[in-house]
Structures are given as C-alpha cells and as structure tokens.
Amino acid sequence: RKEVEQDPGPFNVPEGATVAFNCTYSNSASQSFFWYRQDCRKEPKLLMSVYSSGNEDGRFTAQLNRASQYISLLIRDSKLSDSATYLCVVRYSNDYKLSFGAGTTVTVRA
C-alpha cells in the first residue's frame, strides 16, 4: 500500500465551478501536511500548508481529518490558471523528509 494515495483524476471542470478531491495517508504518526501544485512536469511549488483541522487561503480550502487519515483540497470559483496537478504531501513524525502522492490532475475549461 502506498503511503500517500490520491485519485489521479483528471477532474475536468468548467470555469467558476467548485472542485474537491481527497488524499489518504497510511501512517497515523504523520505530523504535517501540505498541498503542492505542479504545472506540466515543472517543479512542484507549495500551495498551502494544512494545519490543525484545516485552513483557507483565498479560493482554496484544505481540510484534515486525522481520525480517517485523509486530507482534502477544495477549489472554489475555478480559474483556467488552476489547471495543474495537485500533490498531496505528508511528513511523518519529527523528520525533514516528505512523502508525496502521485498527484491529482485538474483541468479547468472555458
């Protein structure tokens, strides 16, 4: 079983729509969680850190459910520029290493 699992998608949504997707992690000792964005196999870039039960950054909302060991990302009012692959990232315990999911692809159409 992979440590971090994501639905690969693709999620095809019209501009202005809301899209949400989940990520599950296997290690209950996981300490911190992040969403990274990756465009066309370019370098991943931090989208947001996920603290406590969740947090919001503009149109993006991340939620954490420790009991069920999943993280979600919701994008409201989707823009064409939101088209990308979103990587779920988990840190286990007190370690600098990160574990990456394979990514969820979102395509926003006009």
Add this chain to the structure above:
Amino acid sequence: DAEITQSPRHKITETGRQVTLACHQTWNHNNMFWYRQDLGHGLRLIHYSYGVQDTNKGEVSDGYSVSRSNTEDLPLTLESAASSQTSVYFCASSGSRLPVWQETQYFGPGTRLLVL
C-alpha cells in the same frame, strides 16, 4: 534572490555511462534532497543530506550516489546509467529554521534524463 538551480536541464546519455547531475542552492539551507518523478508515481526520494559530509539513502537509492562537500551543492551521480533511470530528477532544499513540522521544501527546475 536566493534560488535553487539544476544543471543540465536536459541530458541524453548511453547505458553504462557515469552521469552527474548538479544541484546548487543559495538559501544556505542545511537540508537537500534528490527525487525522481515517473508517470504514475509520486516523487520518490533517492538520497538526502542534512548537512556537510552527511548523506543518507532514500527509498530508491540503488545505482545512485551523492556527496556533500559544502552547504550549497549536492551533486547526484548515476554510477552506470541504466534505461530504468530515464526520468525527471528534482533537487529540493529546506532549512529555514522553522520547527520541523512547519518546514517545507523548495524545488529546483528539474533535469530530464534520457538513457538510451
């Protein structure tokens, strides 16, 4: 501005050749990481370093080596390139002196390697 660079950006080599990919960061970060990314897989950790003279194996380290002689650089060497090592390679760094749980990683632009 501080940054992390990788070179070359694209490389074609032949099976059996030794190849070295460079990674250079100017953030003065202690932690540096090498990943490979293949379709259907997440980023997989090859090697990492938490400081000068420190190196550690990641989950897919066979056939790769690294050395850390200074803070800025972590070159990745493929000892004898194999077709299975055709991939996109990303270098990353971290070490902003935040608590560990808050630390994130910053990535270089990647190197696309083709082994024929």
